[in-house]
Amino acid sequence: MTAFLPFVMTASTPKATNIVWHEASVDRAARADKRGHRSAILWFTGLSGSGKSTLANAVNAALFERGLATYVLDGDNVRHGLCKDLGFSDADREENIRRIGEVAKLFLDAGVIVLTAFVSPFRADRDKARDLVEAGDFFEIFCAADLDVCESRDPKGLYAKARSGAIKEFTGISSPYEAPDTPELKIDTGAQELAQSVEVVIKALQDKGVIPAA
Amino acid sequence: MTAFLPFVMTASTPKATNIVWHEASVDRAARADKRGHRSAILWFTGLSGSGKSTLANAVNAALFERGLATYVLDGDNVRHGLCKDLGFSDADREENIRRIGEVAKLFLDAGVIVLTAFVSPFRADRDKARDLVEAGDFFEIFCAADLDVCESRDPKGLYAKARSGAIKEFTGISSPYEAPDTPELKIDTGAQELAQSVEVVIKALQDKGVIPAA
Numbered sequence: 001m002t003a004f005l006p007f008v009m010t011a012s013t014p015k016a017t018n019i020v021w022h023e024a025s026v027d028r029a030a031r032a033d034k035r036g037h038r039s040a041i042l043w044f045t046g047l048s049g050s051g052k053s054t055l056a057n058a059v060n061a062a063l064f065e066r067g068l069a070t071y072v073l074d075g076d077n078v079r080h081g082l083c084k085d086l087g088f089s090d091a092d093r094e095e096n097i098r099r100i101g102e103v104a105k106l107f108l109d110a111g112v113i114v115l116t117a118f119v120s121p122f123r124a125d126r127d128k129a130r131d132l133v134e135a136g137d138f139f140e141i142f143c144a145a146d147l148d149v150c151e152s153r154d155p156k157g158l159y160a161k162a163r164s165g166a167i168k169e170f171t172g173i174s175s176p177y178e179a180p181d182t183p184e185l186k187i188d189t190g191a192q193e194l195a196q197s198v199e200v201v202i203k204a205l206q207d208k209g210v211i212p213a214a
Numbered sequence: 215m216t217a218f219l220p221f222v223m224t225a226s227t228p229k230a231t232n233i234v235w236h237e238a239s240v241d242r243a244a245r246a247d248k249r250g251h252r253s254a255i256l257w258f259t260g261l262s263g264s265g266k267s268t269l270a271n272a273v274n275a276a277l278f279e280r281g282l283a284t285y286v287l288d289g290d291n292v293r294h295g296l297c298k299d300l301g302f303s304d305a306d307r308e309e310n311i312r313r314i315g316e317v318a319k320l321f322l323d324a325g326v327i328v329l330t331a332f333v334s335p336f337r338a339d340r341d342k343a344r345d346l347v348e349a350g351d352f353f354e355i356f357c358a359a360d361l362d363v364c365e366s367r368d369p370k371g372l373y374a375k376a377r378s379g380a381i382k383e384f385t386g387i388s389s390p391y392e393a394p395d396t397p398e399l400k401i402d403t404g405a406q407e408l409a410q411s412v413e414v415v416i417k418a419l420q421d422k423g424v425i426p427a428a
Contacts, residue, residue: 064245073320082316102295110283
């Protein structure tokens with residue numbers, strides 16, 4: 001939680017500056033009270049084509065319909081902006097996930113349910129993001145579609161490029177995906193209907209007291 | 215604005231994957247409709263001790279009281295997190311402000327009125343942040359307290375350290391502050407009462423149609 005550190009009035013502070021001690025105490029608890037829901041980080045992870053972004057955006061839309069404060073961070077709004085200086089080396093991938101974790105933490109602090117949709121293939125990087133926040137604020141949601149399903153979808157033609165060698169170190173083909181051992185949710189996004197997957201996520205948020213029952 | 219790029223159902227997409235074209239169209243306009251206010255970036259700039267953070271937090275609290283979605287980015291929540299890998303070299307200062315601009319843009323897209331409170335001494339860096347978003351979304355608010363007022367406040371003892379040489383390249387002492395030529399607002403945070411400064415900012419947001427009249 002952000003500690004606001006405003007100017008402190010001391011004996012030596014000239015009164016004429018008109019700066020008084022001002023505790024602008026808009027913290028997460030105050031936001032949750034006002035909005036009627038807690039914030040949380042929903043960290044979607046899985047292979048390219050597993051449906052992370054589709055599920056995250058569908059959950060986002062469902063929560064938005066209920067009037068909740070939500071936001072999706074994904075490649076579209078992060079890779080071309082905040083992380084546009086980063087490539088795909090190991091160090092850059094790690095830094096990419098680090099920044100996403102830190103930005104997610106800011107949204108959490110702002111009272112927003114933030115959904116991140118990135119492959120995030122390495123357990124250590126995901127765990128670092130988890131460790132930035134309190135237990136109970138981080139939901140790792142494993143989109144567990146099988147590789148062959150993801151490859152048959154290949155929505156961006158990336159698997160074809162990886163197979164041909166045009167893309168090096170592609171997760172699932174030439175670079176490992178480390179599946180979560182104990183994710184908060186594991187969803188078979190290869191077989192399960194989208195609407196049903198959305199329901200599973202919403203119910204988990206209700207069960208954990210993040211959002212009110214419908 | 216974020217373009218969501220969900221999977222597209224094509225003739226070759228196997229139906230069994232159950233991924234249908236899903237336009238999760240929660241954009242800024244939809245958020246503004248639902249919340250009853252637009253989002254904006256309020257970029258507070260000024261010398262250390264000029265009252266940027268105090269004013270930003272006071273405006274934040276006033277907007278929050280009205281039920282608006284708001285958030286403050288400042289040194290406390292950014293320098294120790296997202297930008298903790300950055301020092302105070304010219305390149306690092308520039309990258310610091312670049313990231314803050316990009317994160318502010320994400321909050322803008324999320325429908326949040328985001329208030330940034332950083333010295334941000336260089337015009338070029340502030341202008342880059344401004345150029346990330348549409349005209350009308352960025353309010354540069356110059357906290358124009360005189361140097362001697364800021365130095366007499368010296369809330370963190372930084373001016374004393376700068377004068378003694380313990381801090382090199384301190385803005386206003388040994389490094390320039392480039393005042394905005396045409397800020398959206400210029401506030402004499404050296405003399406004006408805090409409550410009055412808050413009113414000035416709120417009124418500007420009302421006049422520009424960001425927030426409804428009280």
